Amino acid sequence: MNWPDLIFFRRRVAIAICTCLCLIGIHLHTPPGVTAKPPINQLEIIAELPQGTEVGNIAVTADKRIFCSVHSFYGNTNRAIEILDQQNWQIYPNPDWGKAPEVNPPNWSGLNNTLGIQADGRGNIWFLDNPSPTFSTGRLIAWDTRRNELHKVIYLPLPIITGNAFLNDFAVDVKHEASYIADTSGGADAAFIVVDLKSGLARRILQGSPFTIPEDIDIKIDGRVISLGDAPARIGVNPITIDPAYEWIYFGAMNGKSIYRLRTSDVLNQSLSEQQLSQRVQRYGDKPISDGITADSAGNIYITDITANAIGVTNPEGKYQILYQDNQKLSWPDGLAIGPDGYVYGTVNQLHKSPPLNNGINDAIAPFLIVRFPTLAPSSVGR
Template sequence: MPTCPKALWPFFLVTLLPVACLCFASSTAAVAQNGPSDRDNAVNIALKADDRLKPVATFDQQVTGVTVSQTGRIFVSFPRWTEDVEVSVAEVQRDGSIKPYPNEIWNSWRKDRKDDLRASTHFVAVQSVVADGGSLWVLDPAAPNAEKIVKNGPKIVQIDLVTNTVKRAYLVPPDVAGPTSYLNDIRIAPDGKYAYVTDSGVPGGLVVLEIGSGKSWRALSDAPPTKADPRVTITTDGQQLRRPDGQKPAFNADGIALSPDGAFLYWQALTGKTLYRIETGVLKTPSPQGIEDRVEKVAETEPVDGLWMDKSGRLYLSSLADNAVKALEPDGKRRTVIADPRLRWPDTIAEGPDGTLYVTASRIQDSPWFHRSGWQGNGGFTLFSFRPDAEPGSK
């Protein structure tokens, strides 16, 4: 695979200035409230494969996003990071192969054809996908190599799952997705009226899309709850994660989850150990005043990438340090649901109609961003599934 490009993620370019004290008035949270951690900075790296973790498909391209429709169709997304990709969004077939979705045209953008193809009508650098109702929603930050965005590229694309055609592409304007923005993850309100997005770029923040009007706006932009915490260091493989120059990466607001009733939005900076939430009603007004006072601290966690809240309101987190997926219990403790050495950088978590959970292993710590010699390890990038209610040792 290609070696690391000289330009690095905007996440890495975040200047870690002292962060104001993260103290917010809190009320009782649905998931947990300021509960204790399940460990004191200990690392419990999974060393043994768990038979409950089933490979669904393995890809030649680095995979990040996964989602499952109400009818069980599986979709994945491939970021255009350290190398160009042949497919940005795909449907996983029963034999594990992939089919460009919704078609090859939308997936035809390439770096060497950027002047020939309109960024507004092609996937440029997709980060995540989420199926909701009868639609697949595709989040395209349009920042190849996770560098500056391509003009007219940042967008949220709605695809009809019945006709398999694009229903609408919502372009995110420059005043919402600036030149160093990186739209990261997305959730759709149960009533279908709003979409909520994390921005991991600079500055960190949340983005709200009013689906009916197509208008979008920022919230909590460059606010402490959406910024990387300079006191936190990401750990993988039992070691601190560092760039080749010795600097540690700083990821702003990343993982996102929505309560089943759509009343609360949860998020966390990847370089952070604090899970936050806010009432979604507060976000439905552009540039609301006093919004930081409405942010609630839910729990102390650990650096995680993906968040998922299931139909019962249980919140799942991907543990980078432990190669695991954990659940946040009502008392604030994190319980390991499944851990496996194959879960190298568990990224996105999704739920199927039967309650099966799916998780991608994006192997970010193995990438050229952290190794001058290029990709580390053997094999491709895998999408896994597991039953969260299955007992250890069961198959």
Template sequence: MARLSLSTLTSLLLLQGTALAANTGEHGNNSDSLVYTFPTDPGVSGHPLDVVHAYYRQWPTGIAVSASGRLFSNFPGGLDPANVNHGTPGIFTVGELVSRTVEKAYPSEEMNTPPCSIGAVDLTDPDHPVGCGSADHLIAVQSVVVDPKDRLWILDTGRPMYTFPNGSVILLPSSYGGPKLVGVDLTTNKVFKTIPFSPEVALPSDTYLNDVRFDLRPHVTSSGEGIAYITDSSSTGHNGVIVVDIGAGESWRKLHRHPSVLPEGQFLPFVWGRPLYYVSDPGHSPSGNLSTTKPPGHIAMGADGIAISPDGETLYYMPLASRTLYSVPTVLLRARDNAAADEDLFKAVKNHGQTGPADGLETDSNGLVYKGNQEANAVVAYNPKTGMMQTVVRDPRIGWVDTLSVGEDGWVYFTSNQLHLAGGMWSPMSPMGEGDDNQNQNQNQNQNQNQGDQRRKPFGLFRVPLLDGAGKIKV
């Protein structure tokens, strides 16, 4: 008989015990005493999250980082009625982050206090309210971006939300002067340029100006002041890219209703393990579950995230209701009122394939495209040269990554704002009710109900280092 070492004998006995325990469990005897160790999703990967700011006051989307490290956020009244200024100082749509938990109105409280009937809302015709049309005030800002010259640009949709006496909430049409691009000199904190958009460019009842990127190379315009590219994420199908000649103050639409800028039909993302539907009236969310409720609607916002390559020659974009990343040569976007160029533009649209759902996009000096992935609690990066994706960071604290901004310090900053839990979104089961014994014991008993706003403060601003020592692009 062969001699067994002590370690081998111990292993055999352990295996035999495990097999016996497994057999006991299969027959229903003493199953409560069984303990198995299965592989689990670690939930965390990449560089540890650096917490930069906690938003306890207003709900943010955008983040912009200056060369000196100043931080700016916007608080869109077009997505959250609580962000709408009704003529009373204290609610602002753009702010500077002055401590780890405090923001203040920027560039001034006055500019954040519109002068119409009730602030950002014009009730001249009570039956047909519209967004305030003041070009000198900020109405409902969706994005803030620091350009390569270290200037802050503010993208104003001009479209605040309005709550009727019956509780219904709508997104108002804009008035001329509301939709605009505003440049602020960070050395003086003064506005140096305001570019309003005509109703033919920013369609009053359809356009939702979402995000903006800049190409400041002198040769791209006759003025030498550069170009801005803006996504129109309209939920009515009027999607496209708006091109702005910064020096001339002129703008035009490109890729209007092209398939690449449109939302995918019946798009259904899963965030924090729950299917996410869209509610057209955030004031009246449905209630129910798989057996009692039909889908209220699907997310239908088109071109949203936008980023530009380090050489300025390629613009990346993707619809919010999509998992596909696209790109197009910028030279074809700059060709204004040219039918032949439009045909070339349509042919030049490149499909980069399935990269996961995302809101904001950003690029670094190495040409990588960074994007959130709401379904993976992650920020990921795409390499256009190889077509490969890589996870940059993954953490359970990451939910809906809204906006990303690359700083001069070699870090990528991003907001995680729980948009998937806002009143305009709906899931047949509430993710906030599970696994939180301290605050949601009763909610677990009714986890098929998810009515209204499920967000919980604070909202987060995080950062992680860029990959491979990259930095901010300089076009």
């Protein structure tokens, strides 16, 4: 090849490379609300945790502190922890409150059975605590992470909860000073509990509605139908979140294929009858059998896809798509929360291998994971 031809060839190669780089740049800068699949290497493992820290749900504060509930299905007494770095953690908020209460003599500090945990963006971590044989009411407990002191306790007695209550997950609405709780209640009695965070008054709504009870579909993971007790698990309303503008509550049954939504203004309107409120429920889109969800400002709903060992997203058009799939790294992804850094944080806890869901046998093997990935659109910080 002579010099003129060589120069021409190099120019053609340079143009081709520039064109490819431009196209890649266009692809990576996906507009908000579009659920383009990010490269798989964007799923990061940020913590690997030992036995005794089988994480449940997760909360990330505005100052980037990460807190998790610890799932009671594994039988240990830890109830809540703070993640310090990739392998270190501490009981949170302290040994009295971060563990199960002492029974003899009874100790009213401590968490009976806590899964739901939320950051409110104002320095408080909220714990949703279930009743126990020695403590018959549910509780919402707020801990001030800046002053390191108890901020508030709201009690949830009968008939706000039922005899078979299981207070699973919840959302905190700081704009309207309210909380919206998903109570799975054995499935047939599944309902929402709406709590006024100022007065502590609460209401039970949509109990046994088509939007809160489970669908008759199996949870099948790695070829096995998951049972709870002697029957295939049927779990009602569980995944729940609120949008960054505090306008919409998104929710669905774990055993369910639909995401629904309700306006916060309708949920808080006590003049609406149950029938009128039911008529205002909107089907937002498709979802898989799922445990946790969270939402960004563009209406993308991020979802833990437990049967596919995956995390996906439902976009504003109602279409569901898997973002990340990994049989080891995402073995029962559980809770999700958006942090102030533009990442979705998630827990992975192998819950289908815990004794209550595995014929009494614990087959889970540490580590239990905290993962994160970038959001597709911005969100508010510290929720």
